Amino acid sequence: METRKSTKLTLRVIALGYLAILLAVPLAIIFWRTFEHGFGPFRDSVTTPACQSAVQLSLLIVAIVVPINVVLGVVTALALARGKFPGRGVVQAVVDLPFAVSPVVVGVSLILLWGVHGWFGGLAEHGIRVIFSLPGMVLATIFVTLPFVVREVEPVLHEIGDEQEQAAATLGASRWQTFWRITLPAIRWGLVYGVVLTVARALGEFGALTVVAGGVPGKSQTLTLLVSSRYVDDRNTFGAYSAATVLMSLALLTLLLMTFVNRRRESNAR
Amino acid sequence: MTADVTLALDDAAAPASADTRGPVSRRPQSLRAPVGGVGPVGLGVATIWLSLIVLLPLAALVSKSFEKGPGGLWDAITVPSARATLIFTVLVSVVVALVNVVVGTLIAWVLVRDEFPGKGLVNALIDLPFALPTIVASIVLLGLYGPRSPINLNLVATKPAVVLALLFVTLPFVVRTVQPVLMEIDAEAEEAAASLGASNVVIFRRIVLPALAPALLSGAGLAFARAVGEFGSVVLIGGGIPRDTEVASQYIAKQIEVDRPVSAAAVSVALLAISFSVLLILRVVGARAAKRH
Numbered sequence: 001m002e003t004r005k006s007t008k009l010t011l012r013v014i015a016l017g018y019l020a021i022l023l024a025v026p027l028a029i030i031f032w033r034t035f036e037h038g039f040g041p042f043r044d045s046v047t048t049p050a051c052q053s054a055v056q057l058s059l060l061i062v063a064i065v066v067p068i069n070v071v072l073g074v075v076t077a078l079a080l081a082r083g084k085f086p087g088r089g090v091v092q093a094v095v096d097l098p099f100a101v102s103p104v105v106v107g108v109s110l111i112l113l114w115g116v117h118g119w120f121g122g123l124a125e126h127g128i129r130v131i132f133s134l135p136g137m138v139l140a141t142i143f144v145t146l147p148f149v150v151r152e153v154e155p156v157l158h159e160i161g162d163e164q165e166q167a168a169a170t171l172g173a174s175r176w177q178t179f180w181r182i183t184l185p186a187i188r189w190g191l192v193y194g195v196v197l198t199v200a201r202a203l204g205e206f207g208a209l210t211v212v213a214g215g216v217p218g219k220s221q222t223l224t225l226l227v228s229s230r231y232v233d234d235r236n237t238f239g240a241y242s243a244a245t246v247l248m249s250l251a252l253l254t255l256l257l258m259t260f261v262n263r264r265r266e267s268n269a270r
Numbered sequence: 271m272t273a274d275v276t277l278a279l280d281d282a283a284a285p286a287s288a289d290t291r292g293p294v295s296r297r298p299q300s301l302r303a304p305v306g307g308v309g310p311v312g313l314g315v316a317t318i319w320l321s322l323i324v325l326l327p328l329a330a331l332v333s334k335s336f337e338k339g340p341g342g343l344w345d346a347i348t349v350p351s352a353r354a355t356l357i358f359t360v361l362v363s364v365v366v367a368l369v370n371v372v373v374g375t376l377i378a379w380v381l382v383r384d385e386f387p388g389k390g391l392v393n394a395l396i397d398l399p400f401a402l403p404t405i406v407a408s409i410v411l412l413g414l415y416g417p418r419s420p421i422n423l424n425l426v427a428t429k430p431a432v433v434l435a436l437l438f439v440t441l442p443f444v445v446r447t448v449q450p451v452l453m454e455i456d457a458e459a460e461e462a463a464a465s466l467g468a469s470n471v472v473i474f475r476r477i478v479l480p481a482l483a484p485a486l487l488s489g490a491g492l493a494f495a496r497a498v499g500e501f502g503s504v505v506l507i508g509g510g511i512p513r514d515t516e517v518a519s520q521y522i523a524k525q526i527e528v529d530r531p532v533s534a535a536a537v538s539v540a541l542l543a544i545s546f547s548v549l550l551i552l553r554v555v556g557a558r559a560a561k562r563h
Contacts (some may be wrong), residue, residue, distance in 0.1 A: 007470075008384055012515040015380040016392065018373050020416070022438055023395060028418065029413035082307030096318050100545050101328070104519040105538040108526055109327035112334045112535060116326050136540025142323050175309075204403025207501035207519065211526055223552045224502070231409065231506060237418070243475050244409040252399040255394060258401070 022082040027248070033238070034245040045242035051220075054243075060134075062202045065141045069198050070191065072229065073149025078183075080150070081157035095150050098143055106143050107211025110136060131212055133220060140208035145198045152194035153187050160186045189265040196261060200254040204247065223247055285323030328542075334535035351512055352521065356540060359518040363497035364430070367490040373481040374444025374489060375482065381445070383453040389408045399441050403503025407438050411507050427509025435503040440496050444489035448451065451485040452478075491552040495545040 028150065045051070067260055080091060098106070112118050114130035123130060130136045164186075168178045184191075206224040213220045223243060231240035302431060308316075325556040335343050381393055399407065411434055415425040455478065463473045501519035504510075510520045518541050525534035 011376060012380050012384050012386060015373075015377045019377065019392065019395060022434070022441065023398060026410045026414040027398075029514045030410050032415060038427045072316065072319045075312050076319065077389070078308045079313045079316045083309075083313055091317070091320065092325055097324055097328075100495055100499075100542075100549055102501060102519045102522075102538075102541055102545075103543060104501045104522050105331070105499065107539050108522060108531070108534050109331040112531060113327045113330040119308045119326070119530075130560070139323065146320075146323060177557060180356065200401050204401075204406070206403060206405040206505075207523075210501075211523055226495050227403075227405050227409060228506065233410075240409055241413075247403050250411075251398065251403065251406070255397055258397070259394065 030241055030244060030248070031186055034241045041238065042242050042245070045239050046245075046246055050238075051226060051243060051256070054221050054223045057137075057220070057224045058203055058224075061141050062199055063135055064112055064138050064197060065145060065202050068142060069145055069149050070195060073146070073194065074153055074187070074191065077150045077153040077157055077187075081154050082162060095147055098146050101143075103144060103205065103207025104211055106140055106208040110143070110208070110212055115137065136212040137209055137220065137222070140212045141202045141205050144205055144208055145201045148197040148201065149191065149194035152190045152197070153213075156187045156190040157183075189261060189268055193258070193261045193265065196254060196257050200251065203250055218220075277557050297561070313487050321341055323448075331538055334531060337532050337535075343536045343539065346533045347540045348524075351531070352537050354513040355516050355518050355521040356537065356544075358514075358516070360496055360544065362432055362436065362517070365433060366440055366497045367494040369437060370440055370444040370493045371486055371490050374488065375439070375448050375491075378445045378448040382449060383527040396442050396445050399439050404439060404500070405505070408435060408502040408506035410539075411435055411438060416507065426507055427515055428431055429515055432504055432508045432515050435507050436497045436500055439500060439503045443493040443496065444486065447485040447489035447492070448482055448546035451482055455481050484556065487555060488552055490550050495548050498545050498548075499541060512522075 021105065046055075056129045076091075076095065077120050079085075080088065080095075101109075114120050114123070116124045116131070118131075120130070128135075130139065134193050164182050165178050173181070184269060204224060205222075206228070209222060209225060210228070213222070213225060227240050227247065230243060231234045287407060335346070338345075339374065347356065370507070377396070381389065381396075411431075412426070413419075414421070415423055415434060417424050417426060459477050460473050463477055468476070499519055500517065501523070504517050505520065506519070507514045508517065510516045510524075512521075516524075518537060522534045522537050522541070525531070525537065
């Protein structure tokens, strides 16, 4: 399609204008508001005890969720890619389910299962509190991040096929040896990509945690919950901007990592 | 920058793109048990994991919503406040999906067919809403459209604010589904049509649009499904005024706060039904389109 120069220019202006008023300008304003009085106020705002414990809790959740998702995600991907069993389609659909469920609905479902009046409410009588404490937050985060590792690893497993694995087995390698020497090296960039997505989503989860966490400052408040509570409850707009800037920087870092890992993956595939 | 294109599709469009990956695995497999697999133990572990994390909570949700029978479920989602929030959520999501179809196609077109300095940066920016926490999206929009707006445009607690927040978080879907199709489209057909005297409008309607249709549909469907369940980006800027700017997820969160779990579960189930049926339609239409090719 031969477009005239003026048409091309008009379309470009509309596209860039839309992105500017929706993304770029609002982002720039937040960065500006955070740093308009220099770095000092920002540093003070993100080193308060409440903020530090929020950072620690966010990181703790990531540290618990990532290994679980990696191990069980790879097992599920292997089962789906290499196994033949009835109901494979159902398992595929269940893996994709978290993408289609609203985060708030995730939170409500967890309360109805693990809460005091829920199906597993009996646990509370034995002193095991799930809802309004760390286990509930971890369960919520696993729910929303569950598809990432599986969905990044499974297509790679299909692509590489199982000839090399067969060959290794024929030569007498055990299952573990085959996995460590053949399968894992082949899927590593897909796995890393899945982990990056998992970390980003885990740090950013908000809806499910609002319902499940209770958000007690210093106890069950993650970074995202801190942003919201500073803005809504404390009317501390600057504090909310500062905490949001921390999360925004992490998101930009994620984006960089995603681009980098993708380049590696593409060059590996060639 | 093809890398970025596949990347967004992989994580966001997984429900729809799962079908397209099928043919890769469809080749003769030996009858022996697959050696690289995890065996029955691994399958069992995976099943238990998925059940415990995903299925059991959702089962508890559905069972709670039926606690007072199907009539109770129906009553809970048709009380005026619940009905209002569900209708508003669906309408606003339709608007958002439609805007995305138009603007998303336009942005994808500019990114594929146009050349300008800084294009790589713009292309990378498209993925930002996926990487950015939703609550940060809310804060970011408040910067320009909130009480301290530098252009004196305070949209807080208005319907346009809800639309804006949803447009922010759904931006990548249509762009990232249309972009790769636009790249692969056969320029020769367009050139042939042009040499036969077809105008740009005709070329776009007769050649480009039909080729884009499946991608557009899938992008719009994903954007709709995301918008229907969105919470974090709307929560600060939308205001959550009952029967006005309150979206369904806000309503559900409030029902839990005031300790009405049956009502929360009922509206949750309605929300799930809406997004599942949209994704199911996408899957069926997508499978049909794949068969035709």
